[in-house]
Amino acid sequence: MxxxxxxxxxxxxxxxxxxxxxxxxxxxxxxxxxxxxxxxxxxxxxxxxxxxxxxxxxxxxxxxxxxxxxxxxxxxxxxxxxxxxxxxxxxxxxxxxxxxxxxxxxxxxxxxxxxxxxxxxxxxxxxxxxxxxxxxxxxxxxxxxxxxxxxxxxxxxxxxxxxxxxxxxxxxxxxxxxxxxxxxxxxxxxxxxxxxxxxxxxxxxxxxxxxxxxxxxxxxxxxxxxxxxxxxxxxxxxxxxxxxxxxxxxxxxxxxxxxxxxxxxxxxxxxxxxxxxxxxxxxxxxxxxxxxxxxxxxxxxxxxxxxxxxxxxxxxxxxxTPPSSVDGHDPALGLRAARAALEVRGSLRLTGPPVVVDLAVEPSIAVGDVPWGLGPYLEELVPGTSVVSSASAAEIAAAAGDRPVVVVTREAHRFPWAREVVSSLVKIGLDLVHVETGVPGPDLGATARVDTHGGSRVCLRAAAERIAAATSSR
Known part of the structure; x- marks a missing residue:
């Protein structure tokens, strides 16, 4: 050679x-x-x-x-x-x-x-x-x-x-x-x-x-x-x-x-x-x-x-070595695995369609620009759900009124601004669900905490299913 x-x-x-x-x-x-x-x-x-x-x-x-x-x-x-x-x-x-x-x-x-x-x-x-x-x-x-x-x-x-x-x-x-x-x-x-x-x-x-x-x-x-x-x-x-x-x-x-x-x-x-x-x-x-x-x-x-x-x-x-084509792909397996990974703490009960806030942060270069956020999945599963983009706790509270709020983070412990939004919503006294899609950090005091252990499409879908099942119709 x-x-x-x-x-x-x-x-x-x-x-x-x-x-x-x-x-x-x-x-x-x-x-x-x-x-x-x-x-x-x-x-x-x-x-x-x-x-x-x-x-x-x-x-x-x-x-x-x-x-x-x-x-x-x-x-x-x-x-x-x-x-x-x-x-x-x-x-x-x-x-x-x-x-x-x-x-x-x-x-x-x-x-x-x-x-x-x-x-x-x-x-x-x-x-x-x-x-x-x-x-x-x-x-x-x-x-x-x-x-x-x-x-x-x-x-x-x-x-x-x-x-x-x-x-x-x-x-x-x-x-x-x-x-x-x-x-x-x-x-x-x-x-x-x-x-x-x-x-x-x-x-x-x-x-x-x-x-x-x-x-x-x-x-x-x-x-x-x-x-x-x-x-x-x-x-x-x-x-x-x-x-x-x-x-x-x-x-x-x-x-x-x-x-x-x-x-x-x-x-x-x-x-x-x-x-x-x-x-x-x-x-x-x-x-x-x-x-x-x-x-x-x-x-x-x-x-x-x-x-x-x-x-x-x-x-x-x-x-x-060229791989042999194997008939072993199961596109439904991932969602089943994501459901098995969910961890819920606190009282997950919503009195009606929530206001959802996805607190997006810059992804790492390894992750890149891949869609992330719970809002679209809850809008699909819980009619009447609203998605707001504001990162201000006061504005979120004003938009929510007496409705429950679902705030979604990606390793809130690494981003002080995101952690502050969640903590401020807790202090306001809202009916608050905190969904963490990264490695779980400290509990920030929300009424309920859902850890997905990942931000993939199926992890977000599994979280939305769990929240939808806990939501009362008005």
Whole structure:
């Protein structure tokens, strides 16, 4: 295999458009490792299937990856919200068999579209409520319980032929910095990581996970480099956890890596990483050429051993096995799982159609611009429901009059203004239901509290059903 083909074989770029451009098809034919699909590449399943078929017509074993975590992070359903709850909701439901079934259903849908690699599940733990990027993407805080769900997800996904990817090693949950925007330094010792954060990754390895994604996270005892560029992190994965599959980078164009993309690509390969995810900022043919040239130059200069590049290309190629189409997709399963995840506290009884206030906050880059809000679902299920957009407690109270109010938040504990609105409504003395769609934070004193453990379409629908069932007709 030529050096240029080997260099191409470790790259997984993103691209613009909902069809495969000619230059990308040519690159695939010439040995490009694969692609990563984002919401910008998706219209519906039929369109994704056609896109993937064109790529596979150029080379059958091209890696086609996607970030389909379910819940808040969805690509196939980016236009209207995921049909399945995310990890935190599945963790709250507490049934690994249900998690396995949801993952198998998702995997069957991905396989039918031609996807061979799903960059999921998140194996991170919730270790601080101030974490801005993981949240409901995690199965929870308990390492053993989360590990059981991670293993179940991996088993379900891979049972239908789609490779799973446990992320973000060594674990993002203790960080208060979003690595899309800056470089987090974990406030954890190596021993603490081994005892806590590594547990879900060990469970993934035990379940046979075919890939693991490194996070752009600094562990001080491993040195100043983030795990993606750090040989010590890869050694821990290989030697301590016994992982033999493909190590994939988180997006190398994220701010946490910084610097020159070509230089970062070479450094990751030298550190022992196999596949380079380059999807956040779409590349064109010239951008890919520069990366290939940089990798080739690193081999020719001796900076990157040829054997290391060959190993990386071989492991990346193993993720491109075309999945068999499996008739296992159950579009109704997600709503059943979301219902099982709901938790209600207090007295959930509404005297009539409510006023609904969705306190929208800026989503993380990982989530992106996916529809969110309970108002439309309650309007459908409870005729007479009103939806108001004001974030002023006084204006909400004036609009409500003597009607009950449903206020909906997304991790209110992280947004003082949202927390203040809820607390002010409580002080006014309204008949108030607080629906929290993120990781549950402190109780703010509402008459009733509904925790959905996620903001996906099915989580919102399940909450609306529960509230509708508790609403009296006037």
């Amino acid at each position: 030529s050096l240029h083909r080997l260099a191409q074989g470790v790259l997984l770029p993103g691209f613009h458009g909902t069809s495969a451009p000619d230059w990308l098809v040519k690159r695939v034919a010439d040995g490009l490792g694969g692609v990563v699909l984002f919401g910008r590449n998706v219209v519906d399943d039929a369109q994704v299937t056609a896109l993937d078929a064109r790529l596979r017509s150029a080379r059958a074993d091209v890696v086609i990856g996607i970030d389909e975590e379910g819940g808040d992070v969805t690509r196939l359903d980016a236009g209207h919200g995921s049909e399945v709850p995310g990890n935190h909701a599945l963790g709250a439901a507490g049934d690994p068999a249900l998690t396995r079934a949801v993952a198998a259903s998702m995997g069957s849908r991905l396989a039918a579209c031609g996807v061979s690699l799903n960059l999921a599940p998140s194996a991170d733990l919730v270790l601080t409520l101030d974490d801005p990027v993981i949240g409901v993407r995690s199965f929870g805080s308990d390492p053993v319980a989360a590990g059981a769900h991670v293993a179940a997800f991996v088993e379900g996904m891979q049972a239908v032929g789609v490779a799973a990817c446990a992320k973000h090693f060594p674990g993002h949950g203790a960080s208060t910095v979003d690595s899309h925007a800056a470089l987090p330094v974990l406030p954890r010792t190596a021993a603490e990581l081994a005892a806590v954060e590594f547990a879900p990754f060990r469970a993934a390895v035990g379940a046979g996970v075919r890939s693991i994604m490194t996070g752009h996270l600094v562990v001080p005892e491993w040195g100043p480099e983030p795990a993606t560029l750090n040989p010590a992190a890869v050694r821990v994965l290989r030697e301590d956890l016994g992982f033999t599959g493909a190590v994939i980078t988180d997006g190398l164009d994220m701010k946490a890596v910084g610097g020159d993309l070509a230089q970062g690509s070479v450094r990751a390969l030298v550190a022992g990483v196999d596949a380079l995810c380059l999807g956040g900022e779409p590349l064109d043919d010239d951008g890919l050429r520069r990366l290939v040239d940089a990798v080739v130059a690193a081999v020719e200069s001796g900076e990157l051993p040829l054997a290391r590049l060959e190993e990386a290309a071989r492991r990346t190629a193993a993720l491109g």
